[in-house]
Amino acid sequence: MKTLKLLPDLPMVIPFMIRLQHIFKEYETEDEKLIVLNDINLEIKKGEFTSIIGPSGSGKSTLMHLLGMLDRPSRGKISINDKDVSKFDDNEISKMRNRFVGFVFQQFNLIPKLSVIENISLPAIYGRTNVAYDPKNKAKELLKRFGILDKANALPNKLSGGQQQRVAIARALIMNPNLILADEPTGNLDTKNGNTILDLLGELNKKDKITVVLVTHEADVAKRTKRQIKIVDGRII
Amino acid sequence: MTYIIFLIRSSIDDFRRNKIRTFLTSLGILIGVSSVVLLIAFGLGLKQYIKGQFESLGTNLILVVPGKILQGGSLRAGPGGGSLGGAQFDEKDVASLEKARHLRSVAPAFIKTVTVSYSSTAEVGDLFASTEDIIPVWNLEIESGRLIRKTDISKRSKVAMLGPQIAEKLFTDKEISVGKTIKIEGQAFKVIGLLKSKGGSSGGQNFDSFIYIPYKSAYTFNPKKTFFALYTKSMTENDINEAKQEISTILTKRYDEGDFSVLEQKEVLNAINSIFSMLNTILVMIGAISLLVGGIGIMNIMYVTVVERTHEIGIRRAIGATKSDILYQFLAESIILSLIGGISALILSFFVVLVIQRFFPAYIDLLSVIIALVVSSFIGIVFGVFPARKAANLSPIEAIRYE
Incomplete structure (x- = not known):
């Protein structure tokens, strides 16, 4: 396996930056060409707390998937720390996702058959032995910090929505990521729980210096971030 | 090492959640492997018995029979009476x-x-x-x-x-x-x-x-x-x-040289060996048919599992699982499923042979045990690799959107 120069032992030393240049994402159906993202140019700097806001169908989730390397653009260049992502094969991209990105989804996306602690530790298993700490201990620390340590061995369906989303954030944090991508993280939560989650994401940005990108359709949510990127019909406006 | 334990543990956890499905799928392999092992056990027992009969005759025995029985160590006709022709x-x-x-x-x-x-x-x-x-x-x-x-x-x-x-x-x-x-x-x-x-x-x-x-x-x-x-x-x-x-x-x-055969005990034993290896091959081939059916059962269920777990595959990919990680996970499942069948088959055959030994000198040798384990792992790999590849090649984004 090729060693990834992108994976330094001390991620904080290298300023993290993701740059999108002339990004297009198109889908072709039988009778029409659907342009989901139309010439997106965007830079996200290390330590930023950014939101991508737009109505549903605007392409904001697709943009988030591209930032998180879950998907590839139809055209254009994505670079992370000045390295062209399109040059990486699936294996390398998977490793990048594992080490650099933490996802938080609207649907929480925990694996229902795994306990809370197993869900949180799973990225460390896929990261093999590349972490210097014990994933189980780190998972417990995170649960303690989020006030749900007593749920460590419970299955996700025994948890409330707010608790599940905190577990998902803990999972996103287990590999010490540079970037957290949160796709409508409050979409399935009531206001109170939603606010807790948003506070938590703010704290991670401020205290832990993690770059956070928040995707939302709610202006109130977007307001909490320093920078807002508005997207309509696949274009940044 | 932890990774292998992780694969085995997740497979076993999944089997626990689908006990009936696991049982029925490995039953196919169980029947296949049992039939192969038992047929070998019978063949070996019979061969050992007949060999024993000849071995007790002493090494200086030379059997003279009509017809040409052995030619270059291989068998042309069974030993028998004058009906063979010749002397x-x-x-x-x-x-x-x-x-x-x-x-x-x-x-x-x-x-x-x-x-x-x-x-x-x-x-x-x-x-x-x-x-x-x-x-x-x-x-x-x-x-x-x-x-x-x-x-x-x-x-x-x-x-x-x-x-x-x-x-x-x-x-x-x-x-x-x-x-x-x-x-x-x-x-x-x-x-x-x-x-x-x-x-x-x-x-x-x-x-x-x-x-x-x-x-x-x-x-x-x-x-x-x-x-x-x-x-x-x-x-x-x-x-x-x-x-x-x-x-x-x-x-x-x-007589003409082709009208009679002079066989020492070693050659008689060789003849017995060649008859029985032929017989065994045929028996194993019959057993292999049921193994094939069992393998198809595994493949079928693994395809169903892949579809059922598409969303889960998407989640795993999002948090950093590589294609190989997904491939190994499903492959581990099909291999373990098949091995469960294979090991149960060995245990079952062992007891069946214990009972049968009262009437018939059947026995299970180390080779049958190895064959059973190797064959069932092999079936797990062969019939598991296609569903596992399907799982591994799912696009992460489409998988995670799948409900």
């Missing part, structure tokens, strides 16, 4: 072979199914006509009375030794048979000896039901005066080759 041995051959320097003994053998009676009881039995030299060859032992002697042959005495099974059929108490006169195809023979049991039969010849008489006394039943085989023994184990050469030289004076 029809008679007393002249016995006489000329008896003069051979390297031969200790020559026992001609003639077998015929006959009706044998005592007072009002009549039975069907196998007449085995030979000389006293057949006694050490077959390892015959006397229970009561005496064995056939050389003088019985030369005098053409109408005497018979009875196997315990036929004796039991003719006489209510087999112990009283010695000294009685029985009738073989209407001719009176005096029972001089009762033989000890040589143990069960296995579809082949049953020594216990034979009626042994001097071969010259059997000429009325054998008007052509021919023999189906000549059992000879070399002087020592070391001059077997010379003995065989001598037999061939003597017999080629009368």
Whole structure:
């Protein structure tokens, strides 16, 4: 396996930056060409707390998937720390996702058959032995910090929505990521729980210096971030 | 290492959640592997039994039979009577072979199914006509009375030794048979000896039901005066080759070289080996069909599992699982599923063989155990790799959107 120069032992030393240049994402159906993202140019700097806001169908989730390397653009260049992502094969991209990105989804996306602690530790298993700490201990620390340590061995369906989303954030944090991508993280939560989650994401940005990108359709949510990127019909406006 | 444990643990966790499905899927493999293992066990048992029979005949045994049986170590026709064509041995051959320097003994053998009676009881039995030299060859032992002697042959005495099974059929108490006169195809023979049991039969010849008489006394039943085989023994184990050469030289004076076969024990054992490896191959192929069906069952269920778990695959990919991680996970499942079937099959076969051993000398050897484990892992890989590849090649984004 090729060693990834992108994976330094001390991620904080290298300023993290993701740059999108002339990004297009198109889908072709039988009778029409659907342009989901139309010439997106965007830079996200290390330590930023950014939101991508737009109505549903605007392409904001697709943009988030591209930032998180879950998907590839139809055209254009994505670079992370000045390295062209399109040059990486699936294996390398998977490793990048594992080490650099933490996802938080609207649907929480925990694996229902795994306990809370197993869900949180799973990225460390896929990261093999590349972490210097014990994933189980780190998972417990995170649960303690989020006030749900007593749920460590419970299955996700025994948890409330707010608790599940905190577990998902803990999972996103287990590999010490540079970037957290949160796709409508409050979409399935009531206001109170939603606010807790948003506070938590703010704290991670401020205290832990993690770059956070928040995707939302709610202006109130977007307001909490320093920078807002508005997207309509696949274009940044 | 932790990664392998992780794969095994997640597979087992999944089986726990789908107990019935797991059971039914591995049942297919269980049946397949059991049939292969049991068929091998039967084949081996039968082979061991027959080999044992021949091995007990001693290493200096040389069997002379009509026809060409062995050619270059492979088998062309089964050993049998004169029906094979070729030479029809008679007393002249016995006489000329008896003069051979390297031969200790020559026992001609003639077998015929006959009706044998005592007072009002009549039975069907196998007449085995030979000389006293057949006694050490077959390892015959006397229970009561005496064995056939050389003088019985030369005098053409109408005497018979009875196997315990036929004796039991003719006489209510087999112990009283010695000294009685029985009738073989209407001719009176005096029972001089009762033989000890040589143990069960296995579809082949049953020594216990034979009626042994001097071969010259059997000429009325054998008007052509021919023999189906000549059992000879070399002087020592070391001059077997010379003995065989001598037999061939003597017999080629009368017959063509292709009309008879001179087989030492080793060659008889080789012949048995080649018959049974052929038989085993056929049996294993039959068993393999059910294994194939079991494998298809695994493949089918794995495809269903992949579809069911598409969303989960998407999540795993999002948090950093590579294609290989997903491939290994599903492959581990199909292999373990198949191994569960294979190991259960071994346990089941072990007990079945334990029971069967009361009637039949079947046994499971280490090779069957290895075959069972290797074959079931192999099936897990072969039939699991396609569903696993399908899972691994799912696009992460489409998988995570799948509900």
